[in-house]
Amino acid sequence: MNIAKKAYCRGFQFCFKVAIPLLPYRIPKTRESISLLPAMLRRRGVDCVLIVTDKGIVKAGLLDILTKVLDSDIIRYAVYDETIPNPTIDNVEAARALYIESHAQAIIALGGGSAMDCAKACGARIVQPWMSVKQMGGILKVFKKLPCLIAIPTTAGTGSETTLAAVITDAKTHHKVPINSFPLIPRYAILDYRLTTGLPKHITSTTGMDALTHAVEAYIGGSTTKDTRENAIKATRLIHQYLYRAYQDGTDAEARQNMLHAAYYAGAAFSKSYVGYVHAVAHSLGGQYGTPHGLANAVLLPIVLREYGVFAHAKLAQMAREAGVIGAGKSDEETANLFIDWIEEMNDKMGIPRKLSGIEEADIEKMAEHADAEANPLYPVPVLMDKEELKKFYHLVKE
Numbered sequence: 108m109n110i111a112k113k114a115y116c117r118g119f120q121f122c123f124k125v126a127i128p129l130l131p132y133r134i135p136k137t138r139e140s141i142s143l144l145p146a147m148l149r150r151r152g153v154d155c156v157l158i159v160t161d162k163g164i165v166k167a168g169l170l171d172i173l174t175k176v177l178d179s180d181i182i183r184y185a186v187y188d189e190t191i192p193n194p195t196i197d198n199v200e201a202a203r204a205l206y207i208e209s210h211a212q213a214i215i216a217l218g219g220g221s222a223m224d225c226a227k228a229c230g231a232r233i234v235q236p237w238m239s240v241k242q243m244g245g246i247l248k249v250f251k252k253l254p255c256l257i258a259i260p261t262t263a264g265t266g267s268e269t270t271l272a273a274v275i276t277d278a279k280t281h282h283k284v285p286i287n288s289f290p291l292i293p294r295y296a297i298l299d300y301r302l303t304t305g306l307p308k309h310i311t312s313t314t315g316m317d318a319l320t321h322a323v324e325a326y327i328g329g330s331t332t333k334d335t336r337e338n339a340i341k342a343t344r345l346i347h348q349y350l351y352r353a354y355q356d357g358t359d360a361e362a363r364q365n366m367l368h369a370a371y372y373a374g375a376a377f378s379k380s381y382v383g384y385v386h387a388v389a390h391s392l393g394g395q396y397g398t399p400h401g402l403a404n405a406v407l408l409p410i411v412l413r414e415y416g417v418f419a420h421a422k423l424a425q426m427a428r429e430a431g432v433i434g435a436g437k438s439d440e441e442t443a444n445l446f447i448d449w450i451e452e453m454n455d456k457m458g459i460p461r462k463l464s465g466i467e468e469a470d471i472e473k474m475a476e477h478a479d480a481e482a483n484p485l486y487p488v489p490v491l492m493d494k495e496e497l498k499k500f501y502h503l504v505k506e
């Protein structure tokens with residue numbers, strides 16, 4: 108990246124860092140049991156909700172669990188279950204139409220990041236109907252309060268239940284539109300491990316590595332605060348202790364509940380302190396090929412960290428020591444490299460590949476352009492890279 112663009116990016120990031128204390132960050136209220144839902148809704152005078160979910164959740168029997176709870180207090184609901192992984196603008200519009208048609212007064216997102224993001228963007232479109240999803244892309248474009256939004260994550264990964272972000276794909280251009288606005292932060296997050304015990308192994312592993320990516324990218328960036336550093340460390344410590352346990356035995360209640368907390372802490376960290384090039388490149392792959400978000404992040408994370416080299420060693424080493432992943436007594440360089448080795452070992456142990464299939468040479472130009480547009484100037488990464496430099500990551504992960 109040339110010096111002028113670098114100066115522009117760092118100046119931009121500095122302004123946002125200085126503004127952090129002035130911005131209306133909040134966190135959702137958390138509960139640990141879905142059975143509390145009817146009382147929460149009744150307190151707000153809600154007797155009809157829109158449930159945004161997907162077919163996988165329905166098939167896993169999780170929608171039935173939720174509707175039984177709502178039926179027990181005669182709360183009416185309409186169900187939008189057509190959300191696809193990497194949700195599209197069409198998903199958002201269809202969910203919004205159902206909200207209006209059913210006269211719902213609140214939205215419940217039941218699922219992983221896809222269902223939660225679809226629900227968030229749906230809420231944004233309901234209160235700002237004059238703006239398209241694409242126009243909401245970027246930062247601070249949604250400013251009106253959303254209908255009450257309750258997020259019930261069924262994966263322990265994205266942290267969408269606590270973040271100000273929603274990522275929606277434009278199916279026509281294959282571009283993922285990141286919407287970052289405060290009203291998107293849900294009112295409540297219900298972290299109930301019982302909804303995650305049936306999560307298949309490959310989704311447990313990849314979504315868990317997504318959470319780790321949030322913690323790491325937030326921590327090594329230049330816009331951390333005391334609380335985002337603490338949240339990133341707490342998340343990493345829990346992932347180190349519990350992700351492999353949850354992967355090995357999906358019914359391990361302690362591991363599942365702690366992974367939900369890890370994802371939540373990591374989400375809270377990056378919601379304020381941003382992600383980095385791992386996410387920008389992963390989003391471009393998700394938009395182009397539908398590559399699962401967690402998988403793309405898991406494969407890219409060690410590669411991008413090694414590429415940052417010496418510029419990330421001190422922070423990576425500090426994180427590895429504080430989270431208890433690597434013991435004390437080694438140099439920063441050695442500790443950082445051992446931390447990246449551990450990330451690779453986790454991927455290997457959980458059957459996550461080192462490369463991604465299906466990347467076409469002809470698509471790299473466009474994907475790198477999207478990654479560049481998403482990350483620069485916003486993400487306070489340790490080493491700035493422009494479109495040409497970002498292209499190397501597609502070549503490094505291409506099978």
Ligand SMILES: NC(=O)c1ccc[n+]([C@@H]2O[C@H](COP(=O)([O-])OP(=O)(O)OC[C@H]3O[C@@H](n4cnc5c(N)ncnc54)[C@H](O)[C@@H]3O)[C@@H](O)[C@H]2O)c1
Binds near residue numbers: 219
């Ligand atoms: N808003 C944010 O802050 C944020 C952050 C990171 C990623 N994202 C977005 O989140 C999306 C990815 O979300 P994800 O990784 O959670 O996956 P996902 O929501 O796409 O779910 C993946 C699959 O797992 C299934 N599934 C989910 N929970 C299940 C369960 N308990 N049992 C059985 N099957 C289950 C789903 O049906 C789906 O088929 C991407 O679109 C990504 O861009 C958003």
Ligand SMILES: [Fe+2]
Binds near residue numbers: 317318321404
């Ligand atoms: Fe992510």
